[in-house]
Amino acid sequence: MSIDSLYEGVIATLNTQGRIRSISQQIICSKNIHDKVLLVYDILEGLDAFPKILEVAKCEKVSTYYRNQGNKKFQQSDDYRAWQYYNLSLLHAPLDSECYSLALANRSAVFFSLRKWTECVKDIDNVFSRKYPLKLTDKLNKRKSMCKENLPEELVKSNSESNKILTLQDPQGPRFPCASSKLEVVFSTEMGRHVVAKCDIKVGEVLVQEEPYFMLLLKQQYLFTCHYCLSRSLNLLPCGNCCFALYCSNKCRDSAWKDYHEVECPLMATLIEMQFTKLELLAIRTVIKARNDHPDWDSLFKTIQDAEENLGSEFRGHIKINNEWVYDSKYYASIHTLASNIEKRSVSDIFQKAVTASVFLWLLTQKTKFLESDNEEEQDNISKYAAGTLLHHIMTSPTNMHGISANVETAEGNFVEEFNIASAPYAFHSLLNHSCAPNVVRCSKLGSGKMTLIALRPIKKGMQLFDNYGAHHAIDDRETRQENLKFQYKFTCLCEACINDWPTYFTMKRAGNVPGSIIKRKDTILDSDALDKLQKGDLATAERIFRPLCEIAEELEPYAPCMELADCQESIKQCLQIFGGLVPYGYSQTVDWNAAPPKV
Incomplete structure (x- = not known):
């Protein structure tokens, strides 16, 4: 079920029940932004409208399926599509399995075909460091030797x-x-x-x-680009838990885990399946990273309180560093204080965005410990923070986030078409x-x-x-x-x-x-x-x-x-x-x- 179909189903049911007018009035009268979300959350819960959570685990059979699809494309000399299928095979392979090594070995063949000698050797060396079928040894050693013969031909262009x-x-x-x-x-x-x-x-x-505060890779580039730094490094390595995130290095994998991916990881399958837009996904990641940037919930609440007290001053979005005011994207206060235009939005627009916020809140509650606390008072504050801040950033994203793009080559060899890669605050x-x-x-x-x-x-x-x-x-x-x-x-x-x-x-x-x-x-x-x-x-x-x-x-x-x-x-x-x-x-x-x- 997509988020759009979920929303349409909720609206249809509420229309049938004759509740649209009263709910709209309640949203208008809600003084706090988190109250709007918690109201909609209760409505969705009452309608049993929350989605089924999709579970996707590493699986050798799925990895083999994608590797076979890659083999078909490779035999057709369709290197780029073969490459993507081999990366899908790598993502779905258990880390200690032969399937993992086979995906790397086959990907090295694509790199060889594309004359990516260094990357080919790197994948082969990775295979040799793991459990792999011994029958591949001669073939991989021969491929590696041929790469080394060609390495001097690689030229580094000076820009x-x-x-x-x-x-x-x-x-x-x-x-x-x-x-x-x-x-x-x-x-x-x-x-x-x-x-x-x-x-x-x-x-x-x-x-x-x-x-930027962080970068959100678009789904069309999941299989080509590092999920954390957007590096175009070809020897991408998968998250050890989910089947969706690839990284250029262990450093990026660890940084992503610390910043947001530990929370996102069990949600990835459902977030993709429900076809949330980049603007919606930017919001949930902002909320997660904001908390992880702080040592505890209280320090985050203090950051938000200070930021909101400065809304009407020239220091809106600033924080004090060594007693000096600083406005910088690496600090959450600058992102929290971006305009949401809530006062200009229609009730139907706010309701639709509150539905998305409610689904995010439900997923975080059901599949993660992100919102858990042993302290009852803090637990209440956490729930209000998550509800209100999710909706806040779902509204700030459309008017404040920026796309990251490049020009892509057409079939005629011209670089005149824009190619979207990521979005960021x-x-x-x-x-x-x-x-x-x-x-x-x-x-x-x-x-x-x-x-x-x-x-x-x-x-x-x-x-x-x-x-x-x-x-x-x-x-x-x-x-x-x-x-x-x-x-x-x-x-x-x-x-x-x-x-x-x-x-x-x-x-x-x-x-x-x-x-x-x-x-x-x-x-x-x-x-x-x-x-x-x-x-x-x-x-x-x-x-x-x-x-x-x-x-x-x-x-x-x-x-x-x-x-x-x-x-x-x-x-x-x-x-x-x-x-x-x-x-x-x-x-x-x-x-x-x-x-x-x-x-x-």
Whole structure:
């Protein structure tokens, strides 16, 4: 049963019983956020609506099934899908079984086929350190020997120029350690907390480099990416308990266990089976990590109390470190105080989110000791905390969390399509307001969660920094943008593109009054060869033209909106995607799998 079908079933039953109006009134009248969830929890319990918990354990038969599926794909030269099936086989194999070694051995064959010599050798060495069928010895030794013959052919590319471009050069202040000292955070009644420039900023300047509170890997990349750090390391190793999490190292596996996975582990099958969205999963992980970041429940309650006392001050989301106020994503206070927009939400929206929070609360109660306490008073506080904070973060996620993505190769060999990898909470990036014609752009390094903010347009002293929440004037018309923003983010956009009804790219005209010298330079830099190479993900071209493009974008700013400026800005963003790292075509060819294993 999915969470959506559970919700629809509950609504249908309550409609039949004629209880919708009275329940809505109770939700409106509930003073505390946790009361709304506990009310809905009691309703679901009374309707016997909570889902059946899915149990999935390591199993040699399931591991063998997936390994055989991998063998079929490997025989068809479908290496990337074979690789995924072998990882599924590894996930389901008991750690001390021959099935585990066989999955590693077969995965090494994929790496050999893909010319991943180092990774192939690493998997073979892992097999030899474990219990494995002796008949594999000669085959694996021969494969390992062939790898070593090819190892000198592996070249390590230097990205020194692009790394320099993506590095924050300005000194950072102690209060906002991830941000350039050229920025300051201010508050106004109309705009809330927002970020402004303390001095003039040029196109291409790095303004923020922020690590998230944690990262949530999307299901489509479970079989390719480390669940904790997002490393693209190929020799991933499974969680020793569940059949869903892979890690690049024992360090990441231990860190994930400490931060949240010990609690999530027995819930993983049900969370996947019920098809919770990334926004919902971000909420439950936030609640778990917040507790695990503190030595006990009382210290967490104190953090929340202090944070909520500061809500109306300039130190909202800050904590004191060595008697200095600090706003940093690594501290829960900065995440707890992100806006939920609860006052702008409809009763039906709150009820639906409270259903999700109630199911999470029920799962935590049924399958974990996370909410248990020997102290009756503390137990009551824990239940209220979990109920209210789950709903709170289910509401903060849609308007504050950020996606982590890269460009992925198409079948034609172009890197022009966005590929979503993970989502994460970034406290500082969440302070930026939206514009349909933004003056900054975000990018991240493939295999990392660090988010970098770069100036896309010149920003004068005193001007606000504007991010883009997904509604861009070059893509969607004003009416479409306004509807989408109102639905998800609960505001009416008043940016320059909306007020002046800027055209979309395909209805945009070339600027008639731009000096010919600027147009000539732009056309010289962005000639057909450069555009083609950018589409092909050519790093050398991106490094060569990035800074000249930034200079031309500066000169074209007075003529916005125009096609010439839009071309420069899109090419700048394409360069940044290349600098961040590109995803080869095979990684987007994912296999279908479900939390419930096949019956074998």
